[in-house]
Amino acid sequence: QKEVEQNSGPLSVPEGAIASLNCTYSDRGSQSFFWYRQYSGKSPELIMFIYSNGDKEDGRFTAQLNKASQYVSLLIRDSQPSDSATYLCAVKTAGNDMRFGAGTRLTVKP
Amino acid sequence: GAVVSQHPSWVICKSGTSVKIECRSLDFQATTMFWYRQFPKQSLMLMATSNEGSKATYEQGVEKDKFLINHASLTLSTLTVTSAHPEDSSFYICSASSPGTGNTEAFFGQGTRLTVV
Numbered sequence: 327q328k329e330v331e332q333n334s335g336p337l338s339v340p341e342g343a344i345a346s347l348n349c350t351y352s353d354r355g356s357q358s359f360f361w362y363r364q365y366s367g368k369s370p371e372l373i374m375f376i377y378s379n380g381d382k383e384d385g386r387f388t389a390q391l392n393k394a395s396q397y398v399s400l401l402i403r404d405s406q407p408s409d410s411a412t413y414l415c416a417v418k419t420a421g422n423d424m425r426f427g428a429g430t431r432l433t434v435k436p
Numbered sequence: 437g438a439v440v441s442q443h444p445s446w447v448i449c450k451s452g453t454s455v456k457i458e459c460r461s462l463d464f465q466a467t468t469m470f471w472y473r474q475f476p477k478q479s480l481m482l483m484a485t486s487n488e489g490s491k492a493t494y495e496q497g498v499e500k501d502k503f504l505i506n507h508a509s510l511t512l513s514t515l516t517v518t519s520a521h522p523e524d525s526s527f528y529i530c531s532a533s534s535p536g537t538g539n540t541e542a543f544f545g546q547g548t549r550l551t552v553v
Binding site: 358360367368369370371372375414416422423424425426427428429 | 468470472478479480482485527529531533541542544545546547549
């Protein structure tokens with residue numbers, strides 16, 4: 327079992343729709359969870375982090391965390407073509423290193 | 437946010453030569469730095485964790501004698517790819533974290549695209 331799992335996609339949504347990205351993790355001791363966006367050929371950039379169960383909203387982005395289910399998600403409202411990228415779920419493990427999922431490629435069609 | 441600078445951003449080298457990549461934290465002290473490799477259309481794969489003043493911890497399957505990591509100061513870690521081969525061509529990215537930055541996120545360098553010919 328991979329430590330962090332994501333659907334590789336591609337996920338395609340029309341402009342203005344909600345994009346939903348999902349991630350599960352295996353290390354139950356993990357405490358910190360991150361969503362990064364990576365454009366092709368570039369380094370990842372942090373979108374959001376979440377530490378507590380529940381929802382955390384920042385503009386068009388909402389991160390959701392359920393530690394009991396070992397599940398974290400990212401919702402993007404009013405999706406824009408500029409949101410088209412690969413989204414990486416990252417988990418800081420109990421061993422304090424960062425593990426990444428394979429990433430979900432999102433395409434927002436105008 | 438905190439800044440991590442990686443140099444060079446791209447490098448082309450001949451097979452059999454060695455290449456050094458630098459990763460610097462510019463405005464914070466990075467007690468831990470991570471080195472990743474990313475092949476086209478694949479995710480980031482952790483190669484090793486570098487702790488200042490001690491030996492790096494390598495992930496399974498990563499040759500420590502081929503990928504030399506040095507973290508001699510709190511602001512600099514280097515990755516040296518020794519005797520590079522075409523299959524080492526990849527995108528190498530470092531990241532750094534420190535409790536002193538106020539949170540536990542990782543700050544990434546801009547990456548180094550290595551091409552071995």
